[in-house]
Amino acid sequence: MPTDGNTYTISELSREFGITTRTIRHYEEIGLFTPERRGQTRIFSNADRTKLKLILRGKRLGLTLPESRDIINMYEPGKNNTQQLLTTIDTINQQRQRLQRQLQDLKKMMADLDRAENGCRAELEANRKLRDKQTR
Amino acid sequence: MPTDGNTYTISELSREFGITTRTIRHYEEIGLFTPERRGQTRIFSNADRTKLKLILRGKRLGLTLPESRDIINMYEPGKNNTQQLLTTIDTINQQRQRLQRQLQDLKKMMADLDRAENGCRAELEANRKLRDKQTR
DNA sequence: GCACAAGTTGAAGTTAACGTTAACGTAAGC
């Protein structure tokens, strides 16, 4: 295992992020990264690890894998072409809007949860009083 | 169409929320709501409409349909049993934690997007200067 | 009374994101 501090095996990453090796290979299959090989064994770099992190975060935010891949590729070099830079900025703004709406949804749901919990606590209190009465 | 202001047809709801009627029927199939019937035609109440709204919001936040169903059922009556109230509060807190983490993810991704956009703008500026030089 | 729009059910097909299984190579430790 090449634990030189800068590379990782597939099982190291799977353990660290709580996913299966199959999942990581699947991510490679659909082109989320292309780790180096020693023979046919994969060797993951810090960059690969960061990508994995971004993918999982994207997943928690409801992104599809291709969407995550697009975002990841934004951070890559080789997009010095002016036109590409402009479309990248466009993509960024679309994602931003998406997150804005998600933030609104999140706030609303938080409020709903608060209300629901208060309702529950009120009912619990009512039940308690009822029991008190019966016990007395 | 019973547009008495309090009920909706399936196509009214599908139009309002931009989903197909088949999708709505699918939600019924898996028990997200049980609209009344006039004959075999579904008649949706305001409560049904609200549930639909919650489901779609849940979807945007990455919930599965069963998860959304659980949350929806929390707002329902008939859970005056103390034990049920306690488990409901537990569910609420789990969802709250989930949302908290999602909020963190969201903030991080926002920051990433900002950084990425700044990077792009800087490169664009560099390209502009280069063009200026060549033009001169 | 007949077309036509809008409703229905049931079943099969689709897509994304893996899971599962088989069949095999490699390196370490005893």
Add this chain to the structure above:
DNA sequence: GCTTACGTTAACGTTAACTTCAACTTGTGC
């Protein structure tokens, strides 16, 4: 030299959430 642990590929299976399709009924206008 045998086990054990970890790695590989290839191919098929599974689940969720729908979509598509076919065949049918029901209510409305003319």
